[in-house]
Structure formats: C-alpha cells, structure tokens
Amino acid sequence: MADDFDLTPPELTTEDLLVLDDPRFGPETAAIVTGAASGIGHATALALAANGLTVVGADVDEEGLDDTAGKAAALDVPGEVHTVPTDLTDDDDVAAMVDAAAEAGDLRYVANVAGMQHIASIPDFPMGKYDLLLDIMLRAPFLTAKLAMPHVRDAGGGAIGNMSSVHGHYATQDKAAYITAKHGLTGLTRAIAAEGGGTLRGFSVSVGYVLTPLMVNQIEDTAEERGISEQAVVEDVMLGQARTKEMMTPAEVANLFVFGFSSHATHLNGGDMLHDGGYSTTYE
Template sequence: MSTDEFDLREPELTAADLLVLDDEHFAPETVAIVTGAASGIGRATAVALAANGLTVVGADIDEDGLDGTVELADDVDAPGTVHPVPTDLTDEDAVEAMVDAAAEAGDLRYVANVAGMQHIASIPDFPMAKYDLLLDIMLRAPFLTAKLAMPHIRATDDGVGAIGNMSSVHGHYATQDKPAYITAKHGLTGLTRAIAAEGEGTLRGFSVSVGYVLTPLMVNQIEDTAEERGISEQEVVEDVMLGQARTKEMMTPAEVANLFVFGFSSHGKHLNGGDMLHDGGYTTTYE
C-alpha cells in the first residue's frame, strides 16, 4: 500500500452528498451559527444547513474562504442562505457581535462549534502561545458562544434548539504529540454535558466525534506528524491515520456535516449531553 492509493484532496461537495430532513424548525426564519465556516467541516456544515432551508451565519477569520462557502451554497442550489460574518474567535467582542448578528437574522436555535486548529509537538516542546491559541479557539470560544446564544434559544416560542460541538476521537483517547488538541476536545465533553444539564430538555447539547477527515487541516498534519515522529508520510497515513481504524477510508466533510444536521433535527431529540461517535472503529476496537 502507498499514499498514492489515497486521494488526499478534499472532495468536491455536491447536493447529492447532503442529508436533507423534514423538520418544522428547518425553515428560513430559523438561524444557525457555524464557526470555522470558511473551509473543511465548517464549510460543509454551513452548506448542509442551508440545504435544509435554514438561515446560516457562517463565522470565520478567513473572509475569502467565507465567500467561497456562500458560492458553494449557491452552487448546490441550497434553499437557505449563508450570511458570512468575519469573526476572530479569540476576540470576545467579535464573538458577541457574531451572536448578535445571528439573533437579528431570525430565531437563533442552533450553534455548530466547528472551528479548530492543530499543532504537532510533544508536551515538553509545546509552545505555550500555541497552547493558549488552540484552547481559545476550541474551548473558550465554544463556551462563550454557548453563553451568549443560550438566552436567544430560550427566548424562541418553544425554547427548542441545540448546540453541537465538534469533538474528535481525541476527545475519547490520547495519542502522542497533540496535547493541546486532546485537552481541548476532552474539555468539550464537559461543556456539552453542562449545556445539556442546563437546557431543561428542549435546549440540547451534543458533540460529534470522528476520525481523520479529508480537510486542509488534516492534510497539513501529515508532513508535521512525519517530521515529529521520524517516519515517512506514507507511514503516517497507513499506520497513524488509518492503522487502527476498521473502516479503511477517511470521512468527507459532508459526511460529518450530515451528523450535525441529524443532531439538530427533531430526529435527534434524545441526543442530549451525548456524543455521536462515527470513527470507523478507532476507539472501540483494538488489535
């Protein structure tokens, strides 16, 4: 097996890739926030929710990437709309402005905290500035967004809504050289459960955990992981990324986005405080 067998380019998203559900709240007056919406899973989730007729506030620091997300929603003829809101998730005022913009666009019911980043280094070598940045984006910002969004969700006519957090197999177990990422994802488990505990049954919290997904973030990890571990890029793909998985292919961003669509829908009404683990067997089987 060689890396040539794996097409490591992010697949083109089409309308046929997206889960579309009949749900009374999936309508233009319903608003969903999606962070990290300029690329990868965040972009796919924003488009998937727009394909279900929602008004989506897509937040990201990458303005050009957000424009690309708007274009992709148009390309798949999504009946909903994506409103790009450039947002620095490390800036508290910017996060507040993002949530305000969502609330002004309609009934804010859903939040998908997807934005993430990675840095590969061992704990002794890990730069604290990188640690702080990762935790700010992947744990503090989701907490702050939930803090600001929950009153708006509760203020809707029936208080129904959900906050979905993008976790990972690394929210279930640890591998070497990703300590900040692992810390953040484990923290999201606590945040998810805290949201559920305070949501009174109608405002739900859930997380989504997957293995390796064909996104720019994942592709960029291959070279870094190879250098850190002293192995080839081929070995990274075969042994590190797919070695323990039973399903020997990577997920696509659209497949992950569909999990958020289901989780937000009434079909997911009993998903509250729990995690949607779609990892190909990474964490549940062992040789």
C-alpha cells in the first residue's frame, strides 16, 4: 500500500470523543447501540458512555462486546456499558435487547449501527447473503424501532438514529444489497419522524469510507472482484471522487450520533447527516 494510506484502524482515546453538556445525558438515560462489538458501533457505545449515558451494547460477537465493555472501563468513562449478546435476525433476541435497555434506565436513544457487506454483481449475488444483509440492516432496525418507540415516548422523548451511508444517496457496482438496505433506511428514518410527534425524532448518519476492520476486509474483496490492486481500491474507488483525501475514523462517526441525540439537534428530524468529504456532492 502507498505510505499515504495506513489501513490500521486507529486506537480510540477519550480525546477523540465529543462530550456535550445535555440535561438528558446522564446515568438515568439508556441508549441501545447495535453492532457494538467493533468499528462504528464500538466507538458509538464508548462515545455515549463518555457522555454519561447507560449504554446497552448489542452484537452477536460476545467476545467483541466484552472488549467494548473493557475499553469503557479502561477509559474510565462516566457511563456504563452493559453487554447484551443479540442475534438481530432473531426477533426474540431483539425484544430481549430492548427490554434490557428499558430496565437499565429511561430508554431515550437507539443507534442502529450493525451492518455487513458482501461484494458481488447482481447476477452473481447469493440470495442468502441478500436476505441476511436486509435482515440485519433494514428489518432489524424496523423491529427495534417498533419495540423501542413506546419506551421512548414513555420516557418523554428521544431519538432513533440509523447508520446509513453515501450508498444511501447513490449506487456503485457490486454492492446491491447494501445499497438497497441503506436506501430503505432513509424511508424508515422519515417514517419514524412522521410518527414521532416532534419529541421522538428519527435521523440518519451518512458517511463515506470509514477505517474499520470491516472496511479493510472490503478493500480486499473489492480488489479481488474488480481485478485491481488494494492500493487502487483505496486511491481510485474509495477516495478517488472525494475531496477530503482520508478515511473517517469510527470516533468521528460516533460523535455524529452524540450530536444527533443531543438537545442541540432538536430540528434534526427525518433528515440525514451527510459527512462524505464531498464524495456525493461534487464531480469533475
């Protein structure tokens, strides 16, 4: 790889995290974070705990969840991270996750972060993989919202944030299931806003390429699918159209959820926070 691109996911520190003074950010407030075992979900769980919230981190990866809880303890953040092993394709597991969060405090916030990727053209795309991606990234957020919204209303309001992508705004090749799910999240986000009465908000976060373990794997898969080098994937495919020539870090994405949940984002409702370095908004 070129020296300009370090593909080692960065080590997160408390200095990376946005901490806000917000009357609802305290231990009595609970937040769900899916995909909390790694990457953006891991960082989001830590960022919310750094703001004093009680976080229920959910993931199918129990070892990764333990690492997230251990990292919270190592950083000595004021909020607690409770781990709830959860298979998002299992409705009973999703219900148990929401129940655990409601028992942990006033459930006000949900960060639907969990995701996965599969690289293949549409004619070659395995339907089993398609179904799995849609189950995790669209059906599970819908079910989580369905079960969480009554609790958020009972708590007096809050927000459900959905992890979208620049691929929720446009399409590239070989990612059809991912693109379909992210476009669907736009509709879910707006539907939550439409039914939220103004105090229960829905928003999405769209970013470009984020340096996570999942992304490193995607670079390898894309290089193989397109028959090009990994360096070409980073320089030409991922960052070629962007104006900001570096990948985002998980902490930078997590901070967007912190802001979106806060009282500073009262008018962020049904909308999308697009931070893509100009990828989808400029061209040559």
